[in-house]
Amino acid sequence: MGDGAAQTVKDARGLTYPGPAVPAAGEAVEVAPGVLWLRxxxxxxxxxxxxxxxxxxxxxxxxxxxxxxxxxxxxxxQALAGPLGGRPIKRVICTHMHPDHIGLAGWLCERSGAPLWMSRLEYVTARMLMAETAGDAPADGEVFYRAAGWSEAQIGRWRDEYGGFGKGATPMPRSYRRLSEGEVVRIGGDDWTVVVGSGHSPEHVCLWRRSDGVFLSGDQILPRISSNVSVWATEPEADPLGDWMASLDRLAGLLPAETYVLPAHGEPFTGVQARLEALKRGHEVALKRLERTLRQPSRVIDGFPAVFGRAVGDEVLGMATGEAQAHLNYLQRRGRATRTRDTDGVDWWSAVARDEDTP
Structure with a gap:
């Protein structure tokens, strides 16, 4: 186990990082009673x-x-033989279906004989995406990205690279144990309550040890970055940003100010209420900038500077498009934007004038 020297750090945004030093690869440090942190x-x-x-x-x-x-x-x-002491893995819990979270779930389950625990929508979505292979790019996807303003060359690269989800993950177990909102899971001598969020992924599982306020947040609350909230070609009319904002409000009403958040990226922190408020405010600012952009008819890709505050390169084009689309769908659902598809299949978005916009 790593030395875990405490290093309380405060930042200008109201967050405190009271945990141990970041563990090295193959090491683990105790970050809360009975909880080891690996990276x-x-x-x-x-x-x-x-x-x-x-x-x-x-x-x-x-x-x-x-x-x-x-x-x-x-x-x-290294971790299993070292800081985890060669003791068995009894269950593998995955917060959600993105490959950086489930990538080695199948491998760990097969190696240990432990069952996989996930929410239903996360498990089923992962199985669906892993079944899609190279050469299987759907025509609906081409329609979606053309409507967003992609060039034919960009669509061609997407087509050529399609089916890569499964490359980041070992095959999933063919059965699982479902986790549901409000369920209390007994782990060791502690009760952990399942708290489900949405927006970043369909049915994201967080675990809350109410007895001492430890909250395993996955990607639902991160200290320094905002999780990607995207619309994808499989559900082009979805409103994940509405789901995300509702989840932030729900978490703000649920979690005490002193909650100790153990995130999937970044360092463990306190100051959850300030962080939830900042995450919501960031999207609200982006939405206002986007509405200003839409005073002139605009494509999804034209909204990147408003949503991200900077230019976006092709290396993150898919995620950037998904997030800009999410903000546009959010505005449309609330009567704040409209769109028209031209004869080339490209969507042009316009803001709906509101009383506050009148000089």
Whole structure:
């Protein structure tokens, strides 16, 4: 186990980071009673993901697994033999279906014989996406991205790269144990309440140990970045930003100010109410900027500077398009924007004038 030297740090946004130093690959530090913190490298701009091991009798319940990479597998081998003491994994809990969270779930379950625990929508969505393979790019996707303003070259690259979801994850177990909102899970001698959020993913599981205020937040609350909230071609009329904003409001009404948040990215922190308010305010600011952009008819891709405050390159084009589309769908659902599709299949969005816009 790592030395875990405490290093309380405060930032200018009202958050405090009272936890131990970040664990090295293959190491683990105790971040709360009976909770070990592990960290795995990611080959992306977001370069890490956190996992947690909860003491569970003579073994461990693991929360999230990292991406399917040789480095992550080697780090798990080291952690299981070292800081986890060779004790068995009793269950593998995944907060949601993104590959950096489920990437090694199948491998860990097969290796240990432990069952997989997830919410239903996350499990089913993961199984669906993993079944899609290269060469299987749907025509509906081409329609969706053309409507957003993508060029034919960008659509061609998307088509060529389609079906990559499963590359980041080992095959999922063919059965699972469902987690549901409000369920209380007994892990070791502690009760953990399931709190479900949505917007970033369909039915995201958080775990709350009410007895001491420890909250395993996954991607539902992150300290320094805002989770991606996107519309995808499989459900082009979805309103995930509405779901996300409602989840932020619900969490703000549920979690005490002193809650200790253990996130999937970044460091454990306190100051949850300030963070929830900042996450919501960030989207509200983006929506106002986007409405100003829409005073002139605009495509989804024209909304990038308003939503992100900067230019966006092709390396994140899909996620950026999904998030800009989410903000536009949010405005449309609330009567604040309209769209018209031209003869080339491109959507042009316009703001709906409101009383406050009148000079």
């Amino acid at each position: 795995f490298a990611l080959p992306f701009q977001l370069d890490h993901v956190n996992a947690y091991a909860l003491a569970d009798g003579d073994g461990w319940s693991v929360v999230d697994t990292g991406l399917r990479t040789r480095e992550a597998t080697a780090a798990w081998d």
